[in-house]
Amino acid sequence: MPVLYGSPSYRIVPSNSAGNYRAQKKAAGGEWRNDHSFRENELRPLIIEIEKRV
Structure with missing residues (x-):
């Protein structure tokens, strides 16, 4: 499972x-x-959404 520390x-x-x-x-x-603040539920778009927050 992908983790961003x-x-x-x-x-x-x-x-x-x-x-x-x-x-x-x-x-x-x-x-x-x-x-629950993330809107995406597909893998690649969810990764992009997380990357925008860090």
């Missing part, structure tokens, strides 16, 4: 829908949690 860190995980993905965010020392 930083503050916060992001990772992309498969969603419940076949072929779709979701982003999770982790603050320093925290737990991974779903980040």
